[in-house]
Amino acid sequence: MMKELRYLLFIILLIGGCFGCEKGLTQLRYKQSLELMQCTPVLEGQPDPCRDLAGGGDAHCQPDQTRGYICCGSPNLLFELLTGHSPTNSLVWQALHLDLNKFAQLHNHQNGYNPGNPIQDDPIPEEIQTNPPQKLIKLKETTSKASKKIVVNREKPIQSIPAMSSTKSNRIRIGPLKPKNYVTENGPILSLLSTGHFIPSLGFKATYSAPSTVVHLQDGECSIIVNTGLSMQRNELKSALQSKNLFGQIFNYTVITSTQPQYIGNINLFNSDALILGTLITRGTKITSSPLKVSNIVKLCSPNTLLIQTPGPTEDSITVIARNVPGMGTVAIGGSLFIQDDNLNRVDQAFTSDVVQLFESRRKVICETDWLVPGHSVPIPVSNKLKVDVEC
Structure with a gap:
């Protein structure tokens, strides 16, 4: 090696x-x-x-x-x-x-x-001549009162999408407790319908080749699509759906993690009972606020598939958390939260609205998950070093 x-x-x-x-x-x-x-x-x-x-x-x-x-x-x-x-x-x-x-x-x-x-x-x-790079993530010591890290309160039920809550949980744990067992029969199945890439072509005016990664989660009888790619990915996505006998199916949820062009190009390819864009939900002709407006975390299909707020790429960016995924454990699908790698200090200005929030959201996700699915690459395992770097 x-x-x-x-x-x-x-x-x-x-x-x-x-x-x-x-x-x-x-x-x-x-x-x-x-x-x-x-x-x-x-x-x-x-x-x-x-x-x-x-x-x-x-x-x-x-x-x-x-x-x-x-x-x-x-x-x-x-x-x-x-x-x-x-x-x-x-x-x-x-x-x-x-x-x-x-x-x-x-x-x-x-x-x-x-x-x-x-x-x-x-x-x-x-x-x-240089000194070693300085970490851009400036972490402050937190107390239980001011802590922003989220942990599930096991005594209180997690809010589901149709429900609304008037209270906000201070700490919600979304990752499995150690020892971790990645062999499970009942966890959601994760598959990639399309794997994206991110190639800047930079001059005085930046342009990008940026088809995004499109994820399908099957949680029991409940089905979730996370992000829909660029319109040029339509034929690839259609073929992937046909190969899995999913073409024409009505999904339970289509989730757009950030309202950025590379994630919304094929919304009409995925007919769903509910379309979630940030903190808004569309059902038929009705648009309502998501429970994320008043809660740190909401349930999608079951306690194994959750939504959390991860602002930074956009003000209302969200991340899908899939727990007990066979062979992976807890997986975060966050779109532009991580563009194509696990570089904590990477900031792509065109796809970032608030750098401080971006770093805080990255820390929250890294501390509670085992795998990341970036917006434009294959899944990446979360290493112990990465958790140490953000002081989990």
């Missing part, structure tokens, strides 16, 4: 050091997908967007001949982003650094560069 990681990093640094970035810097990439961090240039004096994408590290938005603009930073920063560890005293980093020294000497020789002391490394200029 360590050897594979070493050579993966070497290849990335070798390629990244040759193209796009100034000398001494390398292209930065996301941990989960290894895709390049792309950015939108800002006016002089404004904060560089790459610093947020790199978790507060010393990153810079620089032009690239083929990709518009990309984030560049030191090899140390790339190593930390990909591994989650500081290069200091890392055996992987030491071995990688030796490989890079050999490559640098060969590259300099081929280009006629003759340093004063060919045995020693060319030192990195001070202006690009």
Whole structure:
């Protein structure tokens, strides 16, 4: 594993050091997908967007001949982003650094560069030396009175969608208690009707290729669709429904996690008894407020399928929680709460209305779930390190 990681990093640094970035810097990439961090240039004096994408590290938005603009930073920063560890005293980093020294000497020789002391490394200029990234999530110590973490009160019934409540629970636990048993016969079945992706094409005007992930939950006899994708996904979704003998079926719920274009393109493909958009519910010709207006959590089909408020992507964004999913445990389907990976500090400005709320909602979901379904990728397991990072 360590050897594979070493050579993966070497290849990335070798390629990244040759193209796009100034000398001494390398292209930065996301941990989960290894895709390049792309950015939108800002006016002089404004904060560089790459610093947020790199978790507060010393990153810079620089032009690239083929990709518009990309984030560049030191090899140390790339190593930390990909591994989650500081290069200091890392055996992987030491071995990688030796490989890079050999490559640098060969590259300099081929280009006629003759340093004063060919045995020693060319030192990195001070202006690009960095400290480890600072976490953007600023967590305050909470008391039982001010705590925003939600936990189910087992003595009181969870509100269901048709019901309204006049009281708001302070703490609702939505995840299973340890020890966790992921083998269950009665939990909801989760399947993906379409798997999305998220590819920015950035210049001075940002555009995105962003078909979204569409999820089907079967909770007993109750059926839920979470998000509906872009209109260009219609044929793919229709084929998926036909293969599962679901085409033409009337679902119990269609849930739109955020009122953003990539989630609402095929609402008319999924005929449902209830369409839930944020904190509003449509039934036939009637539009009413969801119980989420007055409660932290509401029940959909059963106590295994729930809705919670997760503002941040939009003011009224919501997340579907599926508990006791076979082989997975507790799963959060949150749309733009996590765009395509589990990077806590990633902020996609076009799909974020409030950064502080976004981080608070991410923490709440991470602390209570075992898997995440981002808006534009396959499901991702929630690691113990991720829970430690947000101080669950």
